[in-house]
Structure formats: structure tokens, C-alpha cells
Amino acid sequence: xxxxxxxxxxxxxxxxxxxxxxxxxxxxxxxxxxxxxxxxxxxxxxxxxxxxxxxxxxxxxxxxxxxxxxxxxxxxxxxxxxxxxxxxxxxxxxxxxxxxxxxxxxxxxxxxxxxxxxxxxxxxxxxxxxxxxxxxxxxxxxxxxxxxxxxxxxxxxxxxxxxx
Numbered sequence: 804x805x806x807x808x809x810x811x812x813x814x815x816x817x818x819x820x821x822x823x824x825x826x827x828x829x830x831x832x833x834x835x836x837x838x839x840x841x842x843x844x845x846x847x848x849x850x851x852x853x854x855x856x857x858x859x860x861x862x863x864x865x866x867x868x869x870x871x872x873x874x875x876x877x878x879x880x881x882x883x884x885x886x887x888x889x890x891x892x893x894x895x896x897x898x899x900x901x902x903x904x905x906x907x908x909x910x911x912x913x914x915x916x917x918x919x920x921x922x923x924x925x926x927x928x929x930x931x932x933x934x935x936x937x938x939x940x941x942x943x944x945x946x947x948x949x950x951x952x953x954x955x956x957x958x959x960x961x962x963x964x965x966x967x
Contacts, residue, residue: 878959
């Protein structure tokens, strides 16, 4: 197996949570995409990061925003994750899901496990991606289990995990 294939297989075998990053573009319209490259960075200041492929249709618009929301999806939101991962445009994505505009003027997906509203802290070029670091300005949390991504499939935590 070549190194690229081995890397893809290794990363596919690493389970992650599923998020939808949302923002408002320069024209004032909601934009968003499914992201699983999300992680915490720092508590002081409170920072998170996610990365976006430079070939993404949303790339140019997201490079211009100064704030964004990371919507951490609940286990029953796989259809919403697939919608925001599809090639449909942002207008169709938002027309086909429940969302609201927050007091910070960011689109928040309804029914998520959590939503972190962030101001852009830094952008870092990293190969074929750009890493966006956000400073968390507001947090919404629900007591819901997260949606997971593993081996190119989405699903809930196994029941045995909840028993621990």
C-alpha cells in the first residue's frame, strides 16, 4: 500500500465527531459545510480549530468571514451532515434544515448537541488546507449524544459506551 492510501485508511479508522461550520457571507447569506477536522486548542484564551480544503466551494467565502459557528451535531442529525456535505449550494442546504440566526448574527443549526460561536483568531496555511482557529465567544450546549464519523460512515455511540 502506498503512503497516501495508508494515510487515508489510518485517518478513516480514527473516529471523530461531526460538525457543521456556519457563517454569513459578504452578501449577508448563510453558508455552511460539514467538517470533521475539529479540535479544541486552548482554554485561556478559549480556542478551537477546524480545517477547510482549498478546493472547497465554500473556501473563498469562508476566508472573508471574521466569525463562524461550529455546530456539533447530535446522533440523530446524519441527514443534516450529509446535506451540508453534498454539492448542493448553501441556499438549498439552509432551506432543507432547521436553523436560526443567533444574537451574534451566526446561523445555528437547530437540535445540535452544542454550538460554539467564534471570532477568527488566526488562519494558518497547511498544505492543501487552511486551518481556522476561532476564539469562542458564546456556547450553547444540549444534553445530547454526538454524531460520530468512522470508516466513512456516520452513527451514534454504541449502547455499551453509555453503560460505563
